[in-house]
Amino acid sequence: MSDSPTLRHDSDHQQLALLADLAVPLEGQPPPSRRIYCNRNLRLDQIDVVGFDMDYTLASYKQAEIDRLSIEATAKKLVQKGYPDSLLSMKYRTNFPIRGLLVDKRLGNVLKTDRYRYVKKAFHGTRELTTEERRQAYQLKRVRPDPRRYHSIDSLFALSEVTVFSAVVDELDTPLAQIDYGQLFDDVRTSIDEAHRDGSLKEIITADLARYIEHDKDLAPTLHKLRSAGKKLFLLTNSEPYYTDAVMSYLLGGGLPEYPSWKSYFDIIVTSAAKPTFFTTANLFEEVGHDGQPHPHKVKELHRGRIYRGGSLAEFEKLTSEAGDRVLYVGDHIYGDVLRAKKESAWRTLMIIQELTDELTAMERLSAEIARVDKLEERLAALQDGLRGRQAMLKAVQRSLDEKPAAREREVELEAARQRLKRGIDRIRVQAKAVEAEHGELEAEVERAFHPFWGSALKAESELSSFGEQVERYACLYTDRVTNLLRYTAGHYFRGPRHRMAHE
Numbered sequence: 001m002s003d004s005p006t007l008r009h010d011s012d013h014q015q016l017a018l019l020a021d022l023a024v025p026l027e028g029q030p031p032p033s034r035r036i037y038c039n040r041n042l043r044l045d046q047i048d049v050v051g052f053d054m055d056y057t058l059a060s061y062k063q064a065e066i067d068r069l070s071i072e073a074t075a076k077k078l079v080q081k082g083y084p085d086s087l088l089s090m091k092y093r094t095n096f097p098i099r100g101l102l103v104d105k106r107l108g109n110v111l112k113t114d115r116y117r118y119v120k121k122a123f124h125g126t127r128e129l130t131t132e133e134r135r136q137a138y139q140l141k142r143v144r145p146d147p148r149r150y151h152s153i154d155s156l157f158a159l160s161e162v163t164v165f166s167a168v169v170d171e172l173d174t175p176l177a178q179i180d181y182g183q184l185f186d187d188v189r190t191s192i193d194e195a196h197r198d199g200s201l202k203e204i205i206t207a208d209l210a211r212y213i214e215h216d217k218d219l220a221p222t223l224h225k226l227r228s229a230g231k232k233l234f235l236l237t238n239s240e241p242y243y244t245d246a247v248m249s250y251l252l253g254g255g256l257p258e259y260p261s262w263k264s265y266f267d268i269i270v271t272s273a274a275k276p277t278f279f280t281t282a283n284l285f286e287e288v289g290h291d292g293q294p295h296p297h298k299v300k301e302l303h304r305g306r307i308y309r310g311g312s313l314a315e316f317e318k319l320t321s322e323a324g325d326r327v328l329y330v331g332d333h334i335y336g337d338v339l340r341a342k343k344e345s346a347w348r349t350l351m352i353i354q355e356l357t358d359e360l361t362a363m364e365r366l367s368a369e370i371a372r373v374d375k376l377e378e379r380l381a382a383l384q385d386g387l388r389g390r391q392a393m394l395k396a397v398q399r400s401l402d403e404k405p406a407a408r409e410r411e412v413e414l415e416a417a418r419q420r421l422k423r424g425i426d427r428i429r430v431q432a433k434a435v436e437a438e439h440g441e442l443e444a445e446v447e448r449a450f451h452p453f454w455g456s457a458l459k460a461e462s463e464l465s466s467f468g469e470q471v472e473r474y475a476c477l478y479t480d481r482v483t484n485l486l487r488y489t490a491g492h493y494f495r496g497p498r499h500r501m502a503h504e
């Protein structure tokens, strides 16, 4: 059969209609926001098994709604712990944090670092530190990853920790207040954990799933397409069996008539997986009964249609005998899903980065400004070169003048050169200042378009951010949602950028 999209037969015609139904482009790339980006070459036809995380991967949460829920529950817990009642009505910005930030528990700041761990932006509460304050606090040194002092925000789930922490700092920090920021941050985290653990949040979410979780009608066709191409699918989530069942039923229940239940899309279903330790221990799987309780018997095989809990990568590989490099795991958590899978197994990884949509929109909308920023940087570098050259020449001329030239004529000549160079230097300084001002303004505008507080999540000025660096290092592929897989054939060859060194 031909791959050519040319219409020849009726059957071709039907097939094209079918493909159009599935919104598959016949040629060319999907639009940027629907693309899957590639760091390391990956051929989908060499993948036999595709695994999925659930929260923030198959299930995209409506971030502002879910944060509000989590923050209000957390504020209540903090007040119960003895914090002032005013926290119940404090102002907070759910759009304040981004992934990849560091909380400095000693100074109570929140930081964005570049790939070399230099602090590029810092906020105290929701107030940005001035360049001078930032210099004083971090002395232009790399931040050492000391977990006693710094806590890294590496999942979307953890964003609300920063929202609450910064809001409380805004609320309670006065010049006279003595706040133990480390204690405060720990209290915020415990309160959020408690709110999640005591089930009150999950109860509210499962009672109104449509309010908290996006329903993407392309999800069922995406999974179906992978299955039709002969791939096995599995679900590997840290969520408990009952919550998984509720969310997955909402996402896939009644999606396609061929699938009587969400469970029929998967060959293996693992809940309460406790990633990242799933990847490093040898825990056994337990089967979950209809009552939600684990069966006492030992799991010797993983069966389709049943729900398991716990387990480990070692057990998974023993029971399924799938070659690790033929498994593609799709997850959103840089540490729990992507980094661990990469380090402990041969699994290939597709990372879901929900933020990518906004980044791509900003990039597209401000492409002219971004190009201009690059141009201005080049121009500034050229001006600085010119400046340095003239300064060196001026020094040489001055030296000759200081040596009192024998001939009067020579002295006049040197003096004229000195004046010319000085005028040149002044002129370049004025030009450089203007370029710097335009560059600063434009860069700030671009940053704001990416995110009002932090700029791009993946970049820090012209460098990668520490989050961007992790994505580049550990994710073979990345995209903003699972259903972008629908835009590619099941045998697609994803090619990474050809790496170039500076001399190439």
Ligand SMILES: [Mg+2]
Residues within 6 Å of the ligand: 053, 054, 055, 056, 057, 331, 332, 333
């Ligand atoms: Mg997740």
